[in-house]
Amino acid sequence: xxKMLATERDPSATLLTQNRFEALFANQYDRxxxxxxxxxxDRHMAEDVxxxxxxxxxxxxxAADPTRAARWLHAxxxxxxxxxxxxxxxxxxxxxxxxxxxxxxHSAVNQANNPQTILESREQSAExxxxxxxxxxxxxxxLALRYAGLxxxxxxxxxxxxxxxxxxxxxxxxxxxxxxxxxxxx
Amino acid sequence: xxxxxxxxxxxxLDEPQSTLSSARAHYDQCELCRQRAAELxxxxxxxxxxxxxAGDGTAREATGQPELSQALARxxxxxxxxxxxxxxxxxxxxxxxxxxxxxxxxxxxxxxxxLFLFTPLGTVAQGFLTIFEPHQFQAVAISPMDRSSLRYLxxxxxYGTVRELARPRSLLVSGPAQAAVxxxxxxxxxxxxxxNIHGPVHWRVMSPENVMFTFSASKTAASAxxxxxxxxxxxxxLDGSTLQIIxxxxxxxxxxxxxxxxxxxxxxxxxxPELIIVQAPLPRVQSTRASVRQIEDYVLRQPGIPPRxxxxxxxxxDPTSTLPIPVPIDKASAQQVVVQGVRGLAVGDNTGVGAGVxxxxxxYIYGVAGPFPESEVLIxxxxxx
Numbered sequence: 001x002x003k004m005l006a007t008e009r010d011p012s013a014t015l016l017t018q019n020r021f022e023a024l025f026a027n028q029y030d031r032x033x034x035x036x037x038x039x040x041x042d043r044h045m046a047e048d049v050x051x052x053x054x055x056x057x058x059x060x061x062x063a064a065d066p067t068r069a070a071r072w073l074h075a076x077x078x079x080x081x082x083x084x085x086x087x088x089x090x091x092x093x094x095x096x097x098x099x100x101x102x103x104x105x106h107s108a109v110n111q112a113n114n115p116q117t118i119l120e121s122r123e124q125s126a127e128x129x130x131x132x133x134x135x136x137x138x139x140x141x142x143l144a145l146r147y148a149g150l151x152x153x154x155x156x157x158x159x160x161x162x163x164x165x166x167x168x169x170x171x172x173x174x175x176x177x178x179x180x181x182x183x184x185x186x
Numbered sequence: 187x188x189x190x191x192x193x194x195x196x197x198x199l200d201e202p203q204s205t206l207s208s209a210r211a212h213y214d215q216c217e218l219c220r221q222r223a224a225e226l227x228x229x230x231x232x233x234x235x236x237x238x239x240a241g242d243g244t245a246r247e248a249t250g251q252p253e254l255s256q257a258l259a260r261x262x263x264x265x266x267x268x269x270x271x272x273x274x275x276x277x278x279x280x281x282x283x284x285x286x287x288x289x290x291x292x293x294x295x296x297x298x299x300x301l302f303l304f305t306p307l308g309t310v311a312q313g314f315l316t317i318f319e320p321h322q323f324q325a326v327a328i329s330p331m332d333r334s335s336l337r338y339l340x341x342x343x344x345y346g347t348v349r350e351l352a353r354p355r356s357l358l359v360s361g362p363a364q365a366a367v368x369x370x371x372x373x374x375x376x377x378x379x380x381x382n383i384h385g386p387v388h389w390r391v392m393s394p395e396n397v398m399f400t401f402s403a404s405k406t407a408a409s410a411x412x413x414x415x416x417x418x419x420x421x422x423x424l425d426g427s428t429l430q431i432i433x434x435x436x437x438x439x440x441x442x443x444x445x446x447x448x449x450x451x452x453x454x455x456x457x458x459p460e461l462i463i464v465q466a467p468l469p470r471v472q473s474t475r476a477s478v479r480q481i482e483d484y485v486l487r488q489p490g491i492p493p494r495x496x497x498x499x500x501x502x503x504d505p506t507s508t509l510p511i512p513v514p515i516d517k518a519s520a521q522q523v524v525v526q527g528v529r530g531l532a533v534g535d536n537t538g539v540g541a542g543v544x545x546x547x548x549x550y551i552y553g554v555a556g557p558f559p560e561s562e563v564l565i566x567x568x569x570x571x
Contacts (some may be wrong), residue, residue: 025258041240051261058261124239131236147237152197152204168193174229181236 021058024069029054031070031148032077038144039081039132041125049080067157074150074158078141085133085140131180139173146170189216195223199230256367263357263368263393320468320509320551323531323544324502325520328512332492344409345420346402354434356392362439365389369435371550373465377569380562383460385442394434401427401476418487427476433469438462461556461566468549478505511544523560525567526552534560543567 032053036046053076057069132140138159145155155170156163190198190209198205198213213219328336342348359365366373368391403425410417442460473481482505486496502508513520513533523532523543530545541563542555554567 022258025261026254029254029257038237047257050257054261124236128236128240143233146200147233152201164193166193167196168191171192171196171226171229174226174233177236178229178232181232 021054024057024066024073025054027066028070028073031150032073034148035074035077035144035150036081038148039078039085039129039140041128045084046081049077049084053077053080070154071157074145074154075160078144078158079137081144082132082137082140085129127181131177134180135173135176138169139176142166142169142173143177189222190219192222192226195219196226196230199223199227259359259364259368263355263391321507321546322504322509322529323511323546324508325513325531325533326495326498326510327515328495329492330514330516332495333514335490335492342399344413344417345406347400347405348397349399350397354392354395354436356390359389359391361387361389365391365437365439369437371435371437371465371467373437374552374570375439376463376566377571379441379461379566380558383441385460388438388440390438390440392434392436392438395431397431399429401425401429415489417489418484421480421484423480424476424484428474429476429481430472431469432472434466436464436466438464461558462554463566463570464551464553466551468546468551523564525564526570530567532560532564 029050032050033043033046036049037043040046040049053073056076057073132143135143141159142155145158150158152163152166155166159166159169161169190212194205194209195213198209202210213223357368359368362373362375401420401424403420406417406420440462471478482499485491486499499505499510502510511520511531511533518533518535520531520533523530525532525543525545526547528545528547530543532541532543534541540555540557541560542553543560543563544551544553545567546552552567552570554563554570556563556566558566
């Protein structure tokens, strides 16, 4: 990090750093959004999380090494999303509502959706969120990471655990999630 | 005989090629392990189905290049803390141009009315009722004596608690396309400009304001006592009531000079804008309990509110949708006009050097001001497309 801060004093190095940041953004944005979506079940909120995560990454001057950077971004995405999920249910629902209202206002795509389908989907999203919220953070995180498409190696790096532990944690998390989803479903 | 643990079986389902060959060989021969793997697979399938039913979590996620560029632009907005600007701040009063004076007249609506009635607000809380959304504008004449009297009003902090949850930040963007992306709103551009406008064009996006204000009778009484001042008692309906204002983003387009200095005093050599166009969604004020009338009645009874000003505000027939625009009668005059086919308010300085017009249409507020006669400002305003 010190090396990066030192190079930022050189204008040409700053440009390079910005280019690297843009390249990292292009490579990892979808991944970061996907992870946050597996927790928040809301695309617009997940995009907000991604912005927050990338902005924090840039501000803190993290190393631009792609592997380490990706690991940091994935961990930050899942923990930021989980913090939002757990922080305040009413706040979450309001913000999600605002985001949806914004999307409905500004996106013609949504106009094609069936209101009944949207309603059912929202109820299901609430159930999944409620189930995730009742899991331990480690279980919720492993589910979000795996169902966002991360490999076992990537999950192990993100959660800072052994590769052989990932399958065990995932299997337990899935069993716990299934139990919780049954308990919150009407 | 040993069997494969759940972790190995689970990975066999997802990444069979990454598991040890000895484990795969055992799996192929062991009925118990295959049964357990089937159970784990069924559980995983239930999780996948729950995500699929939720829809939004599993929809297609590849972001196209335009959306990626938009996301990067929005992230840069967050990163742009260093260039936070202060549109309309009266820091440089000594050097105001006629345009700035006219803008100040328009913007002081916020200073006067928003300060007391609608103040900064913010988020949270269920049960908010929308109590104010400006659909029309009405001039309120302010005399020099009124202005000096208003200076002695207590700060808003004397009446309750202000919580600023999101400070507006300003970002210089490349043009209308990027501004529309960052602000997430449709934008209009002028169809034609007077020939004497030559300067560069600056597009800025100010992020939304997010502040909350809660009235407190006890705090009001305490601050009045501390100031040895008698304030009227706060009505029961107001005490504890919380207001929320949702304002912005604000997009400004300036021609011939930027709108404000960036963390430095404005110098005499700085160019002043030759024309300013402001666009923003309608601000909205919500309240947990108090109505606009209740707030208005209380505020207008405060010592220091000039009776003539109070009478003008009380005379507004629909306070829930009318934004009073204070107009200094010694410096400017105002009149209702038709702009873009709707009613607007034009404010001109008394010397005829500058004018501004403000109107709302389709959920957005627009303002145009410049060192032109009112008729020319109206032509520019009507050319916005």
